[in-house]
Amino acid sequence: MRKSRIARSGARRPAVATGAAAVAAALLAGGFTAVPAQAATGTDDPAKALHLGPKEKLVPQGTITDADGTVHTRYERTYDGLPVIGGDLVVQQTRDGRVQDVDKATEAPIKVPTTKAKVTPPAARRSAESLAPSAAGGGSPIVQDQAPRKVIWAAGGKPVLAYETVIGGTQPGGAPSELHVVTDATTGRKLADWQAVETGEGNSMYSGRVKVGSVKIGGQWVLRDQDRGNMQVFNMRGGLDEDSAPAFRNAKDVWGNGKPTIAQTAAVDAEYGAAVAWDFYKKVLHRNGIKGNGKAPKLYVHYDNNQANAFWLDSCFCMHYGDGLDNKTPVTSIDIAAHEMTHGVTSATAKLRYTNSESGGLNEATSDILGTAVEFYAKNPKNPGNYLIGEQVNLLGNGQPLRYMDRPSRDAEANRAEGWPPSADYWKPGIGKEDMHFSSGIGNHFFYLLAEGSGKKTINGVHYDSPTYDHKPVTGIGRDAAVKIWYKALTEHMTSTTDYHGARAATLKAARDLYGTKSKQYKAVQRAWDGVNVN
Template sequence: MSRIRQHIRGTRRLATAGVAVTTATLLATALSPAAHADNRPTRATAMENAASALVAHATSLGLTSAEDTKVRDVIVDKDGTQHIRYDRTYRHLPVLGGDFVVHLKPNGSFRSADRATRKRVSLPSVTPKVSAPKAAGLAVHALRAANFGEKLKHVKAKPELVVDALHGAPKLAWRTNAVGLDSLGNPVARTVLTDARTGAQIDAWDSIETATGDGQSLYSGTVPLETTQSGSSYQLKDPTRGNTYTGDAENKTDLCFFGICFFRAPATLFTDADNHWGTGSNADRSSAAVDAQYGTDETWDYYKNVQNRNGIANDGKGSYNRVHYGNNYNNAFWDDSCFCMTYGDGDGTTFGPLVALDVAGHEMTHGVTSKTAALTYSGESGGLNEATSDILGTMVEWYANSPSDPGDYLIGEQIVRPGFGKTALRYMDQPSKDGNSADYWSSSVGNLDVHYSSGVANHFAYLLAEGSGPKTINGVSYNSPTYDGSKVTGIGRDKVGKIWYRALTVYMTSSTNYAGARTATLNAAKDLYGTGTEYNAVAAAWNAVNVH
């Protein structure tokens, strides 16, 4: 994924541990009022306050004169409490696990901080012993192995030198993105982390995060759509939601390497003569577009109306969708580099078109995660990344309240076909029903594929929302067990969504594991509801999935 860019950059270089700071200009004072109309600090004020906190608390934050920081995200609570999230570099190299969040009181004074890692970064050299071409070759080999030796086309790899502080003592490493096309012409990608001294593989993960008017959709019936009139026709473009739009990829795929696209599958904007879109069948290419646009609308509205987030990047700008991507492509994915959602049509045997509402909510939530905690897509943090998309994507489905696709705790139930052999991709009440996912935490959970290690957090979220034991909700039967045989009483899905979102955006970092997620959600529950019923329920639900 591309590095996060901001219109206002808060770059800080610490001259000494806790002494002088050279700071880039944020905003001219005349252009930056001290507070919002409701007397809350502005974003710029919060960043200025945080800059002072970095100087005063550099030692406790592990910052040295060899390190720079850059603001990634700013959240100001209604009471004026400020949360400023930073990325870190060491001798100009990105530090994986170097991110941290500074929490400030309403008056701007330091309250606390959350760090992805507490390890101090100090390397004898930033000159690698393993060459960049060697790292690229190792990553290509890993990509081929991950695709079972399938012959791949147009394979490329681009190494980037980084400091790895996520896996033990900080070390110099190559982070290499390897990409290619499979035999059907669909994209495959893998990020490989290699020790720059020894050539040993430290970690590897898939780089494509998967889930695997009015319009007649494939899955949600007839839905309302906000469109744009252009002359005598209409465009499937929503001016009320940041100009989000949906286009036809024309069954083509991208040929992009490391942000440089030799060919990008199109997103030819759908148009219509009468502003009544689709027929509800695959025969009309705009039917899938209706689902995609509807999914974008509902996801936008959920985050804005429930979480007070103005778009995926919280900047009011809309994303766009591409449907009919690739050849029988069994996938859907969010891509930061185009700030867009992409949907395959499925092979018709295991999956239908992947434009279902909870898939849309899931994939676009990957965009939200990348703009906030940026949970690393491997190990326990990778499971939490996937679970975040499952949990908040499920909240989008409940929020939409579609009579044709009512809310449930099943992931992807609309897209699966009989050839898949199961009724859904994942089951939040008892994740192991899919045959692979973990119901409870164990020391080996981090070794699972991230779509399966996510089961622990999915199970936690279900238990926290609905409680344990058998029940039927919206016509779906659930029976959620607990690790210790305890009985858990739910607090309702709305509170769960708010607790998880605040934990993600305020307390989690790139390296958060399950123990850290427990702490983050307890902190979030305390912020939102105090230390009573909700706080205790969060603790009980984590206990019930063996996270202590």
């Protein structure tokens, strides 16, 4: 759940699609039902109806339909055939076809003087590679084996013609790196970078005796969950190559021994945690898998050597779990599995940029929030739900959680020992420049206040004491309502560049849609954001 920071060279990296056609194909394969572009506006030209420029086109990614018939259609944008990074938007359309609202990643007009680049693709590649080591943690990066793709960069203010280069390797800590570097196609200067491999870390905490999905093939049992999209676990055996990782097979339909002495135990925990997360999304939030299409991710356990990390990798639609720093504590807990799966959901919906920015903090907070919700949903007696992140991981050897949602800065002492800043309790100017795993504290704190309220309380044996920025009390509305508000905001109103003030607007819209503007839930959302200084 914190980014790893060790570089590795020579890792296999999946090919990255280039060009507007590939972008459109990838978007339409995203798992939602694709709809004609005109559906959002009731016209034959949605770009014109939404006051977009003549060179702009909208690529429908899919729809979500509310019970009242409101249709939320998510679009990506192209300009003169080039993908626009930071140009995504969501259109809310009433049952009768009227456009009710539009949430845009940027309000700036998409227009550049020319789409002819002064910098050549090879020069852009060299520039990105030279810039990458500091962004990737000082390692030896490998540029993907294809030319950088030309794009319009609109996430930083005024749109500019740019190149996006994807660089492989590893991050500190051992997780693979897919670093996206955006450089100006006219000057060559770096405009932005972000990490596409969204990571989590910790030691395992087992969940006791649990049910796992399996199927009998050729006289042997295979660890594969047919009830959840054929979700399957593979054994990387301390290696780095997914292609050589075998499936887990057994003569009997009994798996693991509750100890790290056999490889199957980590596989049981990984599949169980992912299955609980799958069920939560389906039964509570009515989402059929990560992309909404019933397709399950692949799960890879025993990744690398002495790897105290777990991460979601969007390019392979999979999750990886290390075995801990001692190779005896697999990182396969319920909250970590759900945290990583939620990164996949965010990637399939709002696409909050995974970088040191407020959108990056919201990305991490979303995984903490919904990962915590899954832990409560599991009702596992070995692991009662709580608002602590990685509480049994003991990664730092001090017995303390990685993060606290009631007062995020409680991690100050442990973080100071590691040279890290404390997590943020409240919003302040410039918070987006902090590491996303610490700026996420604002979103985590908001969610705790919204769900449980401020002040002292004990939940499932854990003591909490949540303050507010303005010292005014907040009354919680319950975790179930808070989860529904956050999820609706994520999937229907947030975009790739949403910041904390945008998240306030998005959650208020979600609360309005669910409960009305005069409801206690709507007012609680206002108060909870006030409580973390987002107003």
